[in-house]
Amino acid sequence: MATINTSLERLITNLSKLPTIGRKTALRLAAFLIKENNEFAKELADSIIAIKEKILLCKKCGNYSETELCNICSAENRDSAIICVVEEPFDILNIEKTGQFNGLYHTLSGVISIQKGVMPEDLKIEKLLERIKTENIKEIIIALNPTQEGETTALYLKQKILETAAKNIKITRLATGLPLGSIIEYTDKDTLSGALANRIDY
Numbered sequence: 632m633a634t635i636n637t638s639l640e641r642l643i644t645n646l647s648k649l650p651t652i653g654r655k656t657a658l659r660l661a662a663f664l665i666k667e668n669n670e671f672a673k674e675l676a677d678s679i680i681a682i683k684e685k686i687l688l689c690k691k692c693g694n695y696s697e698t699e700l701c702n703i704c705s706a707e708n709r710d711s712a713i714i715c716v717v718e719e720p721f722d723i724l725n726i727e728k729t730g731q732f733n734g735l736y737h738t739l740s741g742v743i744s745i746q747k748g749v750m751p752e753d754l755k756i757e758k759l760l761e762r763i764k765t766e767n768i769k770e771i772i773i774a775l776n777p778t779q780e781g782e783t784t785a786l787y788l789k790q791k792i793l794e795t796a797a798k799n800i801k802i803t804r805l806a807t808g809l810p811l812g813s814i815i816e817y818t819d820k821d822t823l824s825g826a827l828a829n830r831i832d833y
């Protein structure tokens with residue numbers, strides 16, 4: 632019995648470390664996994680190991696990728712004159728789901744946050760400015776979350792882009808259809824679609 636309890640406790644402890652999973656949910660998941668067949672458990676474990684072994688960040692835009700350049704950066708039919716700036720790679724997934732955007736992306740890997748000690752130099756802002764200088768970009772869409780930190784970062788970006796780039800670069804933001812504090816990752820497809828289609832000059 633001791634062995635069973637130990638491996639079960641190990642699983643529950645590990646599951647509890649996942650975001651939004653409390654001990655109660657971890658117990659429920661563990662009970663589910665015990666009932667499932669071996670193939671499912673193996674597939675689940677393998678898929679977790681595979682993302683650790685295979686997923687890289689795209690060298691150009693910071694998107695999740697299994698190759699040096701992600702499938703968006705290496706696609707030939709994308710509009711390479713528009714860059715949509717996002718906080719995290721999962722935002723790209725969600726914007727792609729809207730089917731409204733055919734340009735390229737740039738992931739900042741976070742937002743400026745005095746509270747959390749995240750400074751501009753901790754983010755991929757220099758890399759974005761470098762892309763603007765070298766890639767013939769006509770429009771930058773700032774698609775950061777409408778949080779206080781997102782706003783601060785957007786303002787900082789705007790200033791830096793205007794300092795760096797030719798004055799004729801267009802800077803836009805998602806339309807205000809997104810409620811304050813909403814997270815792009817969890818915003819439904821239609822709302823995000825509208826926010827993108829009706830983007831406004833910034």
Ligand SMILES: [Zn+2]
Pocket residue numbers: 689690691692693694700701702703704705
């Ligand atoms: Zn990429």
